[in-house]
Amino acid sequence: MRAAKHPLHSQVMRGEVFHARLGPKEHQFRYPHTFFCFDLSELSQISQASSWFSYNQRNFLSLRDQDYLYGQQRPIVEQLAHILPPVEESQYQHWLITSPRYLGYAFNPVNFHLRLADKNLVAVVAEVNNTFGDRHIYPLTSLEQTASDTWEARCPKDFHVSPFNDLQGIYHFRFQLRPESVRCEVDLHRDQHCVLKTWIQGQGHPLTTGHLAKYALAHPFDTALNSLPRITWQAAKLHYLKKLPIFARPKPRSPQSLKDRDQPEPSEKII
Numbered sequence: 001m002r003a004a005k006h007p008l009h010s011q012v013m014r015g016e017v018f019h020a021r022l023g024p025k026e027h028q029f030r031y032p033h034t035f036f037c038f039d040l041s042e043l044s045q046i047s048q049a050s051s052w053f054s055y056n057q058r059n060f061l062s063l064r065d066q067d068y069l070y071g072q073q074r075p076i077v078e079q080l081a082h083i084l085p086p087v088e089e090s091q092y093q094h095w096l097i098t099s100p101r102y103l104g105y106a107f108n109p110v111n112f113h114l115r116l117a118d119k120n121l122v123a124v125v126a127e128v129n130n131t132f133g134d135r136h137i138y139p140l141t142s143l144e145q146t147a148s149d150t151w152e153a154r155c156p157k158d159f160h161v162s163p164f165n166d167l168q169g170i171y172h173f174r175f176q177l178r179p180e181s182v183r184c185e186v187d188l189h190r191d192q193h194c195v196l197k198t199w200i201q202g203q204g205h206p207l208t209t210g211h212l213a214k215y216a217l218a219h220p221f222d223t224a225l226n227s228l229p230r231i232t233w234q235a236a237k238l239h240y241l242k243k244l245p246i247f248a249r250p251k252p253r254s255p256q257s258l259k260d261r262d263q264p265e266p267s268e269k270i271i
Contacts, residue, residue, distance in 0.1 A: 008046060008049070008206065009093075010036065010037060010038045010039045010042050010207055011036070011206060011207065012205050012206075012212060012215050012216050013034065013035050013037055013097075013202030013203065013204055013205070013215075014032075014033075014034055014202050014203055014205065014219075015201045015203060016032055016200070016202075017030065017198075018198060018199050018201075019196075019198045022193075022197065025243075027237070027238060029230075029234060031222065033202065034099070034215050034222045035097065035098065035099045035200060035223070036096075036099065036216075037182055037204065038096045039093060040075070040076055040094045040095070041077075041093070043063060046207060049207075050209070050212065052217065053207075053212070056073075058104060060217065061101070061102060061212070061216065061217075062101045062104070063100040063101070064101065067101070067106070069113075069258060070082070071135075071259060076094075080094060083125055083139055084125065084139060092116065092117050092122070093117075094113065095112075095113075095114040095116065096111065096112070097200075098111040099227075103220075106223070107131075109128065109130075109161075109227060109231070110126060110127065110129070110186070111126075112124060112126055112127070112175075112184055113125040113127065114175070123140060123143065124139075124140040124153065124175065125137050125138070125139050126138040126173065126186070128159055129259075130159070130160060130161050130249075131231060132249050133261030134160070134249075134252050135258050135259035136252065136256055136258065137256050138171065138256065139256070140173060143175075147176075149177055150174065150175065150176045150177075151175045152173060154170055154172050155170070156169075156170055156171070157169045158254045159257060160247070160250055160252070163246045163247055163248075164235075164239075165188070165196070166247050167250070168190055169188045169189060169190040170189045170190075171187070172186070172189055172194075173185065173186055179204075180203060181202065181203050181204060182201065182202055183200070183201035184199060185198065185199040186199070
């Protein structure tokens with residue numbers, strides 16, 4: 001990695017992803033996980049500093065604007081401005097918690113777009129992608145700070161993700177942001193009981209050549225590169241071994257569903 005003019009805030013995160021289904025059949029798994037926390041104002045700078053990472057171009061690691069939100073070829077932060085209340089950009093930071101493309105491919109079941117002011121979390125857009133080719137967002141603008149480094153929010157489920165769950169329930173979100181670590185939790189509650197617990201968490205490391213090699217390049221299958229095979233394997237166990245019934249995919253009808261596999265590509269939409 002070539003030397004950057006200024007230290008980067010963006011980090012590569014090494015940790016784990018966890019998923020626990022609490023009913024009607026219990027089932028859980030956890031995997032080692034590598035992901036990134038990008039300061040969106042630094043994407044071009046990272047691309048210039050690293051020969052292994054590119055922004056909107058092909059490389060071993062790459063991040064493309066069109067892979068997020070409306071799927072348009074315009075900066076992610078501009079797409080985000082059509083979802084969250086307008087702000088003075090110089091007074092806020094926008095972070096993206098995601099896994100970039102590895103060798104041109106990635107599947108992120110969920111991305112988190114964070115808006116911060118003076119290190120305080122003021123809004124989040126949880127961007128959910130299902131295996132059917134649909135995309136939905138949950139804008140969280142009423143966050144409750146429950147500790148100095150922790151914020152929580154709730155919203156009704158309104159998008160088909162797992163074929164083993166219908167659309168009933170309330171999502172409980174919890175975000176813990178520390179200088180050295182990030183933890184994002186999404187639990188599903190139904191009838192005042194938690195039926196699904198998920199999280200990603202990781203320790204942050206500066207985007208140096210050594211850290212990229214140690215935590216990202218050396219672990220390609222601990223990234224979004226392997227998300228879809230893992231999802232398929234776990235779904236097969238739930239259906240064939242634990243005999244869970246399948247809920248058919250409903251057509252996305254919410255205005256917060258930004259991508260419908262049966263409709264024109266999001267890039268054709270005007271925002």
